[in-house]
Amino acid sequence: MNRYQLLAADIEASIRAGVLQPGDRLPSVRQACASRQVSPSTVFQAYYLLEARGLIRARERSGYFVAHGGGMAPPEPEALSRPDSASVQVDVTERVFSVLQASLQQGTVPLGSAFPGPQWFALPKLAQALAASARQATAQRTALDDLTPGHSGLRRQIARRYLADGMPLAMDDLVITNGALEALNLCLAAVTRPGGAVVVESPCFYGALQALERLGLQAIEVPTHPRDGVDLQALEAALLQHRPQAVWLMTSFQNPLGSLMPPARKQALVELVTRLQVPLIEDDVYGELYFAPHRPLPAKAFDREGWVLHCSSFSKCLAPGWRIGWTAAGRFTQAVARQKLTTSIATNGPAQAALAQYLEGVGYDKHLRHLRHALAVQRDRMAEAIARHFPPGTRATRPEGGYFLWLELPTGCDAWALYQRALQHGISLAPGPLFSPSPAFAHCLRLNYGIAWDAATEAALAQLGRWCCDMVAGSQDAT
Amino acid sequence: MNRYQLLAADIEASIRAGVLQPGDRLPSVRQACASRQVSPSTVFQAYYLLEARGLIRARERSGYFVAHGGGMAPPEPEALSRPDSASVQVDVTERVFSVLQASLQQGTVPLGSAFPGPQWFALPKLAQALAASARQATAQRTALDDLTPGHSGLRRQIARRYLADGMPLAMDDLVITNGALEALNLCLAAVTRPGGAVVVESPCFYGALQALERLGLQAIEVPTHPRDGVDLQALEAALLQHRPQAVWLMTSFQNPLGSLMPPARKQALVELVTRLQVPLIEDDVYGELYFAPHRPLPAKAFDREGWVLHCSSFSKCLAPGWRIGWTAAGRFTQAVARQKLTTSIATNGPAQAALAQYLEGVGYDKHLRHLRHALAVQRDRMAEAIARHFPPGTRATRPEGGYFLWLELPTGCDAWALYQRALQHGISLAPGPLFSPSPAFAHCLRLNYGIAWDAATEAALAQLGRWCCDMVAGSQDAT
Incomplete structure (x- = not known):
């Protein structure tokens, strides 16, 4: 055993003995260097080894923690789902x-x-923002400024966040909606006609199925891997065979599988739908809830020609009851905005203004x-x-x-x-x-x-x- | 000339001479009795006479005021509209x-x-309610309590207001929506299928036409009087001829005509749709903006068997940007709630809670x-x-x-x-x-x-x- 393996073995023994318990924080790299008289790279290697064994976990900017289960976890499902390749009634x-x-x-x-x-939700901070922004709205006495496409400050904050994560987006690409589900439904309505078919994952989010059912659309399920998401070969075959009106996927932390398409697959996905000119509705509501150090880029990040209708919201991360979501619908942005205007005109103004204010601070991160x-x-x-x-x-x-x-x-x-x-x-x-x-x-x-x-x-x-x-x-x- | 005519002539002379100007308040009945040494009934008769001539106007609980225009107004349109009786593409x-x-x-x-x-809007008071209710929500830390059918306090306040106006309604009859337009769209989606037809007024609210167009429905226009609203004989003929899936009307202060169906016609309307079992979508967003002493009852008030899907909102009376509306959809309430759940899940929670609080006071009236x-x-x-x-x-x-x-x-x-x-x-x-x-x-x-x-x-x-x-x-x- 070399130094880092020795260090790892010591720590593992402490975990097995219950000295270090699930959730406990490990010494920082600097502390470990000092107490063990080893180099930082030895400590890093030891920690990487323990992490690979599932015994500890890194948390962004917080260091390493003992994992729950001490690595005890059921095996993962490995098989692609095998749905029928038919188009089915929902x-x-x-x-x-x-x-x-x-x-x-x-x-x-x-x-x-x-x-x-x-x-988990930041309700007290949000309430403060709501109260503060309500007082300011009083001064302005505006009533209709937050009409579709939505509050400009909020759209700016959302675009700013995407930019920070590596996905440039113009404010004007965004339409604010009554939660992500409205965004998804408006996108679906904008690109489909009753009687058509839409590709979904197998298994997929039931809300997508309800939307298809409501709009009189058939579903085409494509095989989906529990870790990597939808199978692109099967998707291409389905697109060629059925000529669907749209594809509706969750590319990051899919509901229910939790699958995450790797960046290269997302890029290939966008190239595929662009080549075949099929609108891709991307539901990214879990994108911010990543455990790795960085946010996984959505498929939208690879969208050069506007075929991706990207949808997300604050409902899973910040405030479910606020019902504030958005879409960046590419070449369909105006069509989606019109769907919004004719179905609900706009999204609650005070909530948009308050969120814009809240997002200006560092509290959300x-x-x-x-x-x-x-x-x-x-x-x-x-x-x-x-x-x-x-x-x-x-x-x-x-x-x-x-x-x-x-x-x-x-x-x-x-x-x-x-x-x-x-x-x-x-x-x-x-x-x-x-x-x-x-x-x-x-x-x-x-x-x-x-x-x-x-x-x-x-x-x-x-x-x-x-x-x-x-x-x-x-x-x-x-x- | 008898006494009341003399009094009326005196007041008219004062108006013509510009002594009393548009917007000026007339002496109260008690004041006039005292100063003129006449009986209250003489004053009332004089005021009625002047009102009938369009020279003064009564305002609820505020007395009489000199009318703008001093009775000068263009003649009213008198003719029923004469639309084609066909069902047309929108x-x-x-x-x-x-x-x-x-x-x-x-x-x-x-x-x-x-x-x-x-x-005109009570934005400062609303902002106060929003801030206050935000602080309370913090204490409760609930996130999902205002899900469809909506905040129970707000539904209670809305039902209470209807009761006070003479229309008993149960809280459970109400579904809170993202403004009246969402309510109307959900109701329409709940009772129609693409390819069907819907009766509308001629002329009618363009939002109704956009909704029909979006859902692939044909329009049947029926003759409508600028003062009394839709012609019931023509409506019955259209219902029998076309067998539409729904009727969509504004029974009070119709947009664009401003027509007001008298109570007996509203009752006959409800009896007609009940007999023929056609859902009636009633858009009542202007119902609270009456100039007579009392609120005109909506058609919903005569609905015994649940065929009326009554829709309204606070957007025209209180806060357009808040996007809070509702529907009392009778026998279709559950179907409408499900439409809401599958399209936008719920309506902004903080706004619902704040409105409930605001409506508890006397400020709204x-x-x-x-x-x-x-x-x-x-x-x-x-x-x-x-x-x-x-x-x-x-x-x-x-x-x-x-x-x-x-x-x-x-x-x-x-x-x-x-x-x-x-x-x-x-x-x-x-x-x-x-x-x-x-x-x-x-x-x-x-x-x-x-x-x-x-x-x-x-x-x-x-x-x-x-x-x-x-x-x-x-x-x-x-x-």
């Missing part, structure tokens, strides 16, 4: 509503929720760093709980951002039956069949690790695991 | 956008605007009384200016609420040409052709008397009148 709305409504009941452990817990760290820690906690409680053969994604785990349960487990049973015991979850128009993913489920993590959450996960074990045992008895 | 969106965008230019006299001037009075005064001013400046043969509606005058210009006048010319000189107006899918109303226009009334507005009206006189003269020269 009829999921009833199913989705029954699940969503059940999940809203008071006292339910909200593992099926689509939002992080309210404890600070808040995001905190949120990302908290979510990364809880991802590990949940992975550990699943490894501990769920039956062997359970697989779970290991997303590098967002707040969803996607589970593949072993043979004998039925996610819908599990959902029903859990609900009777005050636990919500999102069963796999919500995420496809086809009868697929019956053995899958989506869990939200961004909710409050307390004894009830721990107990709910243990209980879900026991029920799954029961189902596996029952099916083995039957054979 | 293609107005480009036309509407070109007019709306032109009207937004800085420095334009906004006679074509769809909103009252910002000077005080504000509305002030706004109604101001609008009534400006209606008279504009009528007077039109009588003074426009060519003989010009007719203008005399609405009992809202803030629009509808003008029928004499032969030789073309509203579209007038619009183009006016725009070059920094004056906007809404030309008649915006308000119909057919080539109709080429000699009509809509003017907004709710804008700031200053020298520029006066001058703009005089200029419009001169151009119309020129057009009439030009056409007479040509013949």
